[in-house]
Amino acid sequence: MKLKLKDYRLLVLLLMISSSVFSQFKVTGIVTSEENKPLNKVEIFNSNGGVLAKSGIDGSYSFETDKSQLNIVFYVDNYQLLEKTVSFSQKETILNITLNSFTEELSEIVIQAQKRKVFELSRLKDVVKTAIYAGKKTEVVLLNQSTVNLASNNARQIYSQVAGLNIFENDDAGLQLNIGGRGLDPNRTSNFNTRQNGYDISADVLGYPESYYSPPAEAIEQIQIVRGAASLQYGTQFGGLVNFVLKKPNANKSLEILTRNTIGSNSLFTNFTSINGTKNKWSYLAYYNYKQGDGFRPNSKFDSKNAFFHLGYEVNDKTNLEFEVTYLNYLAQQAGGLTDIMFNENPYQSNRARNWFKIDWFLYNFKLSHEFSEKTTFTFNFFGLDATRKALGFRTNRVNQVDPGDERDLIEGDFKNFGFEARLLSSYNIFNREATFLVGTKFYKANNTSIQGPGTKGTDANFSSALGQYPNYGNQSNYLNPNLNIAVFGENIFYINDKISVTPGIRFEYIKTESEGYFKKINTDGAGNVILNETITSNKNNTRSFLLLGLGLSYKASKSFELYGNISQNYRSVTFSDLNIVNPSFRIGNLDDEKGYTTDIGVRGNINKYISYDFGAFGLFYNDRIGLVSKGLADGRVIQERGNVGDARILGVESLFDFDLRRILKIQNDYSFSYFINASFIKSKYTRSEVPGVINNQVEFVPDLNLKTGLKFGYQNFSSNIQYTYLSKQFTDASNSVTPSLSGVNGIIPSYNVLDFSTSYKYKMFKLEAGVNNMLDEKYFTRRATGYPGPGIIPSAPRSYYVTLEIKI
Numbered sequence: 001m002k003l004k005l006k007d008y009r010l011l012v013l014l015l016m017i018s019s020s021v022f023s024q025f026k027v028t029g030i031v032t033s034e035e036n037k038p039l040n041k042v043e044i045f046n047s048n049g050g051v052l053a054k055s056g057i058d059g060s061y062s063f064e065t066d067k068s069q070l071n072i073v074f075y076v077d078n079y080q081l082l083e084k085t086v087s088f089s090q091k092e093t094i095l096n097i098t099l100n101s102f103t104e105e106l107s108e109i110v111i112q113a114q115k116r117k118v119f120e121l122s123r124l125k126d127v128v129k130t131a132i133y134a135g136k137k138t139e140v141v142l143l144n145q146s147t148v149n150l151a152s153n154n155a156r157q158i159y160s161q162v163a164g165l166n167i168f169e170n171d172d173a174g175l176q177l178n179i180g181g182r183g184l185d186p187n188r189t190s191n192f193n194t195r196q197n198g199y200d201i202s203a204d205v206l207g208y209p210e211s212y213y214s215p216p217a218e219a220i221e222q223i224q225i226v227r228g229a230a231s232l233q234y235g236t237q238f239g240g241l242v243n244f245v246l247k248k249p250n251a252n253k254s255l256e257i258l259t260r261n262t263i264g265s266n267s268l269f270t271n272f273t274s275i276n277g278t279k280n281k282w283s284y285l286a287y288y289n290y291k292q293g294d295g296f297r298p299n300s301k302f303d304s305k306n307a308f309f310h311l312g313y314e315v316n317d318k319t320n321l322e323f324e325v326t327y328l329n330y331l332a333q334q335a336g337g338l339t340d341i342m343f344n345e346n347p348y349q350s351n352r353a354r355n356w357f358k359i360d361w362f363l364y365n366f367k368l369s370h371e372f373s374e375k376t377t378f379t380f381n382f383f384g385l386d387a388t389r390k391a392l393g394f395r396t397n398r399v400n401q402v403d404p405g406d407e408r409d410l411i412e413g414d415f416k417n418f419g420f421e422a423r424l425l426s427s428y429n430i431f432n433r434e435a436t437f438l439v440g441t442k443f444y445k446a447n448n449t450s451i452q453g454p455g456t457k458g459t460d461a462n463f464s465s466a467l468g469q470y471p472n473y474g475n476q477s478n479y480l481n482p483n484l485n486i487a488v489f490g491e492n493i494f495y496i497n498d499k500i501s502v503t504p505g506i507r508f509e510y511i512k513t514e515s516e517g518y519f520k521k522i523n524t525d526g527a528g529n530v531i532l533n534e535t536i537t538s539n540k541n542n543t544r545s546f547l548l549l550g551l552g553l554s555y556k557a558s559k560s561f562e563l564y565g566n567i568s569q570n571y572r573s574v575t576f577s578d579l580n581i582v583n584p585s586f587r588i589g590n591l592d593d594e595k596g597y598t599t600d601i602g603v604r605g606n607i608n609k610y611i612s613y614d615f616g617a618f619g620l621f622y623n624d625r626i627g628l629v630s631k632g633l634a635d636g637r638v639i640q641e642r643g644n645v646g647d648a649r650i651l652g653v654e655s656l657f658d659f660d661l662r663r664i665l666k667i668q669n670d671y672s673f674s675y676f677i678n679a680s681f682i683k684s685k686y687t688r689s690e691v692p693g694v695i696n697n698q699v700e701f702v703p704d705l706n707l708k709t710g711l712k713f714g715y716q717n718f719s720s721n722i723q724y725t726y727l728s729k730q731f732t733d734a735s736n737s738v739t740p741s742l743s744g745v746n747g748i749i750p751s752y753n754v755l756d757f758s759t760s761y762k763y764k765m766f767k768l769e770a771g772v773n774n775m776l777d778e779k780y781f782t783r784r785a786t787g788y789p790g791p792g793i794i795p796s797a798p799r800s801y802y803v804t805l806e807i808k809i
């Protein structure tokens with residue numbers, strides 16, 4: 001059989017089509033500025049999402065694709081975004097690009113719109129560097145898109161678009177971050193794994209996971225939050241991950257200077273100054289943050305100093321080294337807690353003038369990043385902490401008692417730990433489909449001490465021990481608490497087809513916690529004579545190993561719609577603060593580690609870019625939950641006991657809807673106009689307990705309704721934001737005490753609502769910000785503290801004002 005000429009032509013045409021379909025096209029080029037200067041670290045995105053490449057120091061880049069046409073986005077900070085559609089007809093294509101810098105004529109609204117677009121292209125996709133987020137409930141807070149009070153770390157505004165967060169609002173300067181969610185205690189964010197640029201920053205990840213340090217909001221680029229399924233990659237906790245990603249050095253300037261000065265109510269003054277830049281293969285960033293003020297109550301002045309330094313060295317296109325150090329020192333006077341009667345009389349009173357709190361925090365981290373190939377990446381973090389926290393004051397369960405002026409209670413904690421975490425992420429093919437696996441290991445060793453005893457008799461912040469003067473002081477203890485944690489973890493994304501992925505995960509944990517020390521029982525008679533002086537020693541060693549399992553599912557019908565779900569086991573170790581500290585507000589019962597699991601299901605995406613949404617339901621099943629219960633004694637007294645209360649079930653719906661009113665109303669580009677509503681509806685109860693009267697009670701720190709909603713408006717260089725927050729009432733103990741205790745420790749936290757307003761205007765290198773927090777002057781509280789800064793009710797701030805001037809050179 002002979003082929004005709006037209007058959008040959010048809011065969012050649014089919015071969016050409018086949019070749020073009022299955023060809024791998026290589027794209028190379030150089031990105032330069034309008035002055036023909038090579039631009040470093042320009043990110044090149046596929047407009048459908050995902051990073052294709054990043055330019056090097058000489059501006060060069062390259063990537064490969066099997067698509068014959070791509071819509072490509074080029075962007076680097078301080079330069080205008082460029083979007084280009086490119087068709088490929090040859091094996092290799094050279095594509096040189098020129099980017100224009102931001103000009104003074106380009107309004108702040110347009111610049112922010114470009115940054116938002118890049119953010120949408122780069123936000124937490126299935127894989128980011130050496131982390132897997134497929135099928136997980138993830139949220140990102142973008143700080144440079146916010147018109148909020150950054151100077152005082154106003155968490156109510158900063159986290160306004162993170163669903164369901166419950167926040168303790170202790171002060172008006174944001175000295176500490178206290179966020180929780182889904183029924184988890186917000187105290188010092190202790191139910192999250194808190195990290196800075198990917199490494200741990202809490203006091204002790206296992207034994208004392210409280211974050212006395214959190215970076216200033218003015219230094220943060222974005223905050224990444226992954227809910228309960230983060231337990232597989234980040235370890236033992238129920239809340240998930242909070243990772244503060246700090247701003248990066250300017251990749252295309254050798255020196256950039258930023259300074260921000262803020263004044264506000266109650267003699268508030270803050271300064272944030274940073275310098276950064278890149279020179280050849282070296283990059284650096286350093287900042288200093290100073291805060292001082294008198295506080296909104298008597299006896300609540302503070303002084304805080306925070307410094308940070310980052311040094312980076314790009315060995316070559318594949319290897320990068322980074323070194324970071326962080327130092328925080330702050331001293332705060334603590335006004336003490338209130339009873340309900342005192343709060344109703346005057347929520348801003350104080351009868352504690354001798355209570356002080358001091359933090360000294362030193363963090364360090366060394367990071368190695370290496371790309372073995374386009375498909376395989378390795379990161380190694382070596383990190384450590386050397387820190388102390390000291391609390392001094394008159395602390396009694398009778399918070400309305402006048403301070404007699406005797407010796408004060410002194411608690412000292414020393415935290416020394418170090419560790420490393422190594423991660424390897426690689427893509428491979430299985431059954432003709434690409435898959436991605438992550439394997440990692442973590443080593444963590446801590447050596448901490450906890451000492452309690454008599455402090456000085458004076459009024460100043462003298463944290464010296466006075467044991468020699470007061471040998472018979474009632475609250476005395478001294479413990480050494482070493483911890484060892486070794487973990488191995490892995491996750492793998494399997495793509496069933498172009499839309500469906502399945503991500504199983506596993507984590508093996510080896511935990512060894514020890515506690516060696518003593519506490520004293522000292523009783524005296526009415527005349528002060530010692531009738532009992534007993535030293536009770538303990539030497540505890542608790543070793544356990546176990547597996548955590550999880551599974552994530554994702555269905556991406558399009559780039560604007562995703563259905564996700566996951567289930568993951570969780571675990572939380574008993575903390576040594578539960579065991580070591582003598583507290584007049586409660587006694588310690590039997591304590592064991594907490595276990596359980598979290599499940600999420602939800603949909604997220606956008607509708608024609610008019611409405612973006614994330615709507616989902618969750619279940620948190622918490623076994624052996626630690627909490628407070630009221631117990632009656634044989635002598636008729638009622639005391640508080642802290643122990644494993646029982647099993648709890650927390651179910652809820654979380655939603656975030658963001659309406660782009662500018663697009664909906666077809667307003668021109670010089671404007672920004674949007675409305676958001678963030679609401680969570682949660683039901684909770686204890687399903688099992690050996691404590692009488694607890695089963696079917698509601699779980700602590702769970703408001704039925706948690707609502708944040710706001711309107712954002714901008715025109716050219718002007719931006720404004722008004723936000724309303726409402727939380728319904730919540731219980732503070734497992735007994736669901738309604739009648740407040742005399743100490744103020746127990747009882748309901750009543751519902752409250754707060755209105756905040758902030759605004760900013762930019763002119764050339766200057767930016768002016770101003771705002772009013774708690775505009776309606778709501779008198780409310782979010783916390784009943786069992787220890788410092790209480791015990792008792794800790795009021796939240798009344799109406800306050802601030803003004804910030806920023807200069808950027």
